[in-house]
Amino acid sequence: MDLPVWQKLYEELQDQNFVIIAVAMDSRGVSAVRGPITKAKTTYVSLIDRDHVVSELYNMVNVPQAVWVDETGHIVRPTEVSGFAMSLSLSKIRKTREIYFDAIRDWVENGDQSHFVFSDADARAHLPAFTEDIALAHANFHLGQHLWNAGNRHEGERFLRRATELNPDSWNFFRQMKNLKHVLGSGGPEFMNRARKHSKAGKEYYPLPDMAEMEAVKS
């Protein structure tokens, strides 16, 4: 779980004009996240996004992902996986996180002089493309989760399913849909099957952030 490790990082950096806004993408709402948030005793800002609005605004497709925003509200690193690796090796997972967290520390300390801060041109080059299918997928997702939560599960699922087809790269749509059907449904055989296909197509479930330091955890 990500919340306790962010809490540690936040406690370390909170006096340096830095804040974490954690956004829970959870169509089940507050009841699904109250437990983990309370247990982690988070003191940073912890918000609940039932309708996955932030995913749409920032073109996110998975959790955990993150965006760096500077003091003026300017994006200095767009959406990327926040230092999380899909690996059986615990040391690789730890190392990936530590490199990413060190990059955050460097940014907090050095601001726009940090070499992890992208130039505007580089930041734009790292924006994931927002296609018409993705826009239509979000509309289907919003309507689908609304209908589902309003009790019209049959039609709700149809729109949710359509969202997953329109944006097959969105794990958020797929896993949220499965989780609405069953609270433990976001894993399971259909997920594994989809993940295998994704990997066969040469796509990574958790692509590493574009940082030279991440070379150390490749291979």
Add this chain to the structure above:
Amino acid sequence: MTQVLAAGRELSIAAAGDRPSDQLWMNAKDLQEVSGWALEPEGLCKDDACIPLAPGLLDKLVDGEQIEVSGLWTALDRPILHDADHATWMLGEAAADRSRQLASLVAPDFSLPDIDGKLHSLSDYRGKKVLIASWASW
């Protein structure tokens, strides 16, 4: 009642009784409240951006205070969806607008509740470095 949704927002409006069910008639104030988009002399506008409308487009789509939003959204190539009963409509955003917003590198603002229901906006934290970090219970 007809339920109108936009990303993260919803509004109930009185169903327009005598209109065809595949049309969505709303007054301009409701449209702006739920979607943020307003009809101005320059076109359909939100924040600083205006989409010009083809001459004559509004002739068929405006009736007094009411706008036929389904036709307007379709003409502007924006996603619009409804359930089988036409009781719930979803007004989507155009990919081009989302792309333009992101390419400006101005972080899009949002307002969401914490577990006590208190709303926080990204813009409340201007002056600090912010890590926006997504996670989920599932």
